[in-house]
Amino acid sequence: MDWDKVTSNLEARGFAVVLCDTAAQAADFLAGAIHGKTVGFGGSMTLDRLGLFQRLSADNQCFWHWKTPGPETVAAAAASQVYVTSVNALAETGELINIDGGGNRISAAASAKEAVYYVVGRNKIAPDFDQALWRARNVASPLNARRLNRKTPCAQGKELKCYDCQSPERICNGLSVLWRKLSGTKTCTVVLVKEDLGY
Ligand code: SF4
Known part of the structure; x- marks a missing residue:
């Protein structure tokens, strides 16, 4: 993995980048960066692995439907000041890809926020856009299913x-591609982790 290359490509697209050697370092960074906010969580094995909900709940008001299921939680997460989630794939060329069933994750992450954080393990990084899209569809989504x-x-x-x-239980109903940081988002940070995390 050429970390300098993926970092510079993301920065050229308007994303801030934090490079962490371990998941623990990533959790430390996020716990240090987010205080006194409402924080929404997208469904993510990566965030679960980091223990981030418990960590951030110490001094933030956190909303995650994986912890408290229900439409109220999803709505509160979408209206939060800060949103944290992951991606299904990241291209070394800098595009962020997510596939959603219900749409809460891609819509909340795309709404205007004070800050959005994407936590991305090394296993989700593909060399270019086409291979990242292939990964999101053929690796991440089947493993989630x-x-x-x-x-x-x-x-x-x-x-x-x-x-x-065409199954009624299909989980892949929408695709989000971020070519650049959305102009409605104040800051968008990609936290790259040099470990395998999530799918
Ligand atoms: S749920 Fe259907 S569309 Fe989604 S990965 Fe599985 S086979 Fe493909």
């Missing part, structure tokens, strides 16, 4: 790939 035990070919079949199914 398996985690949720969906009745979809990617979750029930042997081969790990997207079948572009």
Whole structure:
């Protein structure tokens, strides 16, 4: 992985970049950067692994539907000052890719916020946009469907790939690509972690 290259490509697209050797360092950075805010969480195995909800709840008001399920939590997360989430794939060329079922994660992350943070493990980085999109569709989404035990070919079949199914339990309904930091977002920080995190 050429960390200098991915960092400079992200910065050229308007993203701030923080490079961390470990997940613990990433959690320390976020805990140091976010105080006294309302904080929304997107569904993310990465954030769960970091223990970030518990950590940030010490001095922020946090909303995560994985911890307190319900539409009120999703709405509060979307209206928060700060939003933290991950991506399904990041291209070394600097594009951020997410696929959503319900749309809460991509819509909340795209709303005007004081700050948005994307925490990205090294396993999610692909060399270019096409390979990142392939990864989001054929690796991240099927693994998420398996985690949720969906009745979809990617979750029930042997081969790990997207079948572009028409299942009622399909989890891939919307695609978000950030070519650059959205102009409605004050700051958007990509926290790169030199460890495998999430799917
Ligand atoms: S579109 Fe269907 S088969 Fe493809 S990853 Fe999503 S749920 Fe699985």
